[in-house]
Amino acid sequence: MTTSSSPSLQASEKRFDVVGIGNAIVDVLVQADDNLLDNQGLTKGTMALVDEQQAERLYAAAGPGLETSGGSAANTLAGIAQLGGSACFIGRVRNDQLGAIFRHDIQAVGAHYATPAAGEGPSTARCLILVTPDAQRTMCTYLGASVNLEPADLDLDQVAQARILYLEGYLWDSDAAKRAFIAAAEVMKAAGGQVALSLSDAFCVERHRDSFLELVNGYVDVLFANEMEITALYRVNSFEEAEAKVAGLDLVAALTRSELGSIVRRGPERHSIAPFRLGPLVDTTGAGDLYAAGFLHAYSRGQDLEACGRLGSLCAGAVVTQLGPRPQGSLIELVRRHLG
Amino acid sequence: MTTSSSPSLQASEKRFDVVGIGNAIVDVLVQADDNLLDNQGLTKGTMALVDEQQAERLYAAAGPGLETSGGSAANTLAGIAQLGGSACFIGRVRNDQLGAIFRHDIQAVGAHYATPAAGEGPSTARCLILVTPDAQRTMCTYLGASVNLEPADLDLDQVAQARILYLEGYLWDSDAAKRAFIAAAEVMKAAGGQVALSLSDAFCVERHRDSFLELVNGYVDVLFANEMEITALYRVNSFEEAEAKVAGLDLVAALTRSELGSIVRRGPERHSIAPFRLGPLVDTTGAGDLYAAGFLHAYSRGQDLEACGRLGSLCAGAVVTQLGPRPQGSLIELVRRHLG
Numbered sequence: 001m002t003t004s005s006s007p008s009l010q011a012s013e014k015r016f017d018v019v020g021i022g023n024a025i026v027d028v029l030v031q032a033d034d035n036l037l038d039n040q041g042l043t044k045g046t047m048a049l050v051d052e053q054q055a056e057r058l059y060a061a062a063g064p065g066l067e068t069s070g071g072s073a074a075n076t077l078a079g080i081a082q083l084g085g086s087a088c089f090i091g092r093v094r095n096d097q098l099g100a101i102f103r104h105d106i107q108a109v110g111a112h113y114a115t116p117a118a119g120e121g122p123s124t125a126r127c128l129i130l131v132t133p134d135a136q137r138t139m140c141t142y143l144g145a146s147v148n149l150e151p152a153d154l155d156l157d158q159v160a161q162a163r164i165l166y167l168e169g170y171l172w173d174s175d176a177a178k179r180a181f182i183a184a185a186e187v188m189k190a191a192g193g194q195v196a197l198s199l200s201d202a203f204c205v206e207r208h209r210d211s212f213l214e215l216v217n218g219y220v221d222v223l224f225a226n227e228m229e230i231t232a233l234y235r236v237n238s239f240e241e242a243e244a245k246v247a248g249l250d251l252v253a254a255l256t257r258s259e260l261g262s263i264v265r266r267g268p269e270r271h272s273i274a275p276f277r278l279g280p281l282v283d284t285t286g287a288g289d290l291y292a293a294g295f296l297h298a299y300s301r302g303q304d305l306e307a308c309g310r311l312g313s314l315c316a317g318a319v320v321t322q323l324g325p326r327p328q329g330s331l332i333e334l335v336r337r338h339l340g
Numbered sequence: 341m342t343t344s345s346s347p348s349l350q351a352s353e354k355r356f357d358v359v360g361i362g363n364a365i366v367d368v369l370v371q372a373d374d375n376l377l378d379n380q381g382l383t384k385g386t387m388a389l390v391d392e393q394q395a396e397r398l399y400a401a402a403g404p405g406l407e408t409s410g411g412s413a414a415n416t417l418a419g420i421a422q423l424g425g426s427a428c429f430i431g432r433v434r435n436d437q438l439g440a441i442f443r444h445d446i447q448a449v450g451a452h453y454a455t456p457a458a459g460e461g462p463s464t465a466r467c468l469i470l471v472t473p474d475a476q477r478t479m480c481t482y483l484g485a486s487v488n489l490e491p492a493d494l495d496l497d498q499v500a501q502a503r504i505l506y507l508e509g510y511l512w513d514s515d516a517a518k519r520a521f522i523a524a525a526e527v528m529k530a531a532g533g534q535v536a537l538s539l540s541d542a543f544c545v546e547r548h549r550d551s552f553l554e555l556v557n558g559y560v561d562v563l564f565a566n567e568m569e570i571t572a573l574y575r576v577n578s579f580e581e582a583e584a585k586v587a588g589l590d591l592v593a594a595l596t597r598s599e600l601g602s603i604v605r606r607g608p609e610r611h612s613i614a615p616f617r618l619g620p621l622v623d624t625t626g627a628g629d630l631y632a633a634g635f636l637h638a639y640s641r642g643q644d645l646e647a648c649g650r651l652g653s654l655c656a657g658a659v660v661t662q663l664g665p666r667p668q669g670s671l672i673e674l675v676r677r678h679l680g
Contacts, residue, residue, distance in 0.1 A: 031668055064418075064445040066664060067407035078404075097437040097463070105404040123437070323663070324406060328371055 017300035019162035022073025023146035024091035032130035055142035069105035079293025081111040094145040098124040147174040169200035196222035199229040273309035276317030286325025290315040357640035359502035362413025363486035364431035372470035395482035409445035419633025434485040438464040509540030536562035539569035613649035616657030626665025630655040
């Protein structure tokens with residue numbers, strides 16, 4: 001089976017390989033047992049939005065935490081930078097201590113991040129991540145300052161300077177961010193680039209199914225989803241039915257299936273990618289984000305879809321062996337060892 | 341050889357097993373290579389005090405970080421609480437986001453912490469911990485709000501409610517904290533309790549040798565020090581000479597020697613405690629603090645010195661297998677498995 005990447009991507013000379021828009025979040029990782037999830041009415045493995053009061057209540061009930069920068073698209077862009085790609089992240093923090101931590105961490109891996117911090121309003125977004133003994137994570141997100149990202153804040157010149165625009169589905173939970181998101185996709189299309197989207201979360205898909213379908217059919221060139229998300233999008237009962245749906249579209253779909261690896265489809269072209277097991281499973285936080293990082297980095301460099309899937313799989317395999325959503329070791333060294 | 345613990349400790353009925361006074365610090369752990377240490381003129385394995393500007397400059401030069409509550413005595417008191425002991429910590433944060441993280445984390449393990457946050461002045465203390473590939477850590481501390489702990493802030497009733505007062509030597513770097521420290525030791529002695537001290541750091545000993553010697557001779561019942569610190573205190577060249585010095589004093593000395601384990605002395609009584617190797621060495625941050633936690637927990641419960649040393653050794657062995665200075669798993673479960 002032949003495989004090729006987009007000629008327009010290979011030919012263009014742009015400042016950034018990938019620009020991403022997402023919620024700028026600091027994660028608070030806490031060890032938790034299943035009782036805590038039950039007591040708080042949380043569904044394991046999903047993301048729930050909480051307001052500031054709920055966030056405070058949950059935090060008070062949780063064990064000691066460990067803070068580290070997160071945010072789905074932000075993790076992906078940080079991963080692309082760690083792989084040596086030129087990455088730009090757009091998302092809003094408040095000018096507080098957590099905002100300074102977020103800014104430091106994404107800049108420290110070499111990503112470009114220039115969204116000004118909000119000088120007033122809600123504090124920097126936080127995500128309380130309850131890590132259970134089975135290494136699953138259940139997330140409660142207080143969006144805080146990150147929902148104040150509006151079209152006016154968006155540097156559309158930055159978007160046009162990238163070859164790929166990457167959007168996280170979580171942004172769909174804010175109307176203002178959603179408008180910013182569409183404006184950016186229009187700019188990217190007009191500039192001849194490509195648009196990539198992660199569906200982010202099955203509940204997020206449930207909340208916004210119709211507009212996600214419009215986005216997928218109207219703008220998206222590369223779609224990331226896990227099994228729960230893609231079956232939720234098409235309201236089907238099996239992965240196979242969902243895969244058949246995306247195979248009928250004019251896009252690349254990278255469908256992740258946890259320990260089963262991933263399937264990459266572009267119409268009739270199909271690649272089954274094995275997972276990389278690099279050590280004991282510690283924490284699945286960031287697995288999908290790092291899969292997207294590896295995939296998009298290879299894709300932006302014109303590699304074939306099999307190579308894109310393998311690099312995604314390797315990066316995801318690395319991040320699940322540690323606590324936290326961004327790899328602490330060198331991704332370039334990892335690639336040399338496993339794919340060199 | 342016979343061994344016994346203090347009868348006064350076993351007989352007393354107090355609210356807290358141990359009350360500790362120390363700097364209330366949030367740690368920022370960053371992976372670093374030896375070049376970064378050289379470029380910044382830092383000595384591996386030691387603690388350097390920095391002002392806010394130096395802290396900002398170092399942070400900007402460092403890689404992405406991972407934030408977690410720290411502080412030497414605070415880690416020890418958190419460990420005692422995790423072991424099921426009744427622990428009280430006294431130390432000052434600012435009323436900012438990092439201060440709220442510090443308060444949450446120490447309360448979440450069940451320690452009592454009621455020092456009011458400063459409403460103005462410097463921000464909560466931070467310690468930039470550069471973790472090199474050999475798992476050694478080099479610390480740069482911005483003391484911030486923690487140096488504003490003064491005798492007036494100290495709840496001496498709380499001190500009198502404990503059977504043991506634990507002090508970290510790092511406090512000696514602030515004159516106000518040093519006065520608070522002596523006041524607390526006087527109260528503890530008057531209440532019939534015991535005073536424990538950690539020498540904290542060899543450079544800290546160099547800076548304050550004479551007053552440390554006065555403290556050790558005048559107040560201290562239990563002394564914690566590693567090899568570098570105890571040889572610095574007595575200006576001797578070998579561990580054996582230092583050990584002979586403490587054997588001549590009327591106190592218990594717990595002298596830690598990294599991979600050689602520890603020596604516990606009380607006059608002629610001598611115990612050589614083997615280290616526990618519970619997994620690959622990841623990060624030595626908190627090793628001394630957790631040794632003190634295990635030791636003091638057993639000591640406060642009237643156990644013999646051999647048992648105190650073994651519990652200290654086990655807790656230290658656990659914390660070095662993970663990133664960060666406070667054990668993420670259950671210490672009670674660990675004790676059941678290894679010492680039960």
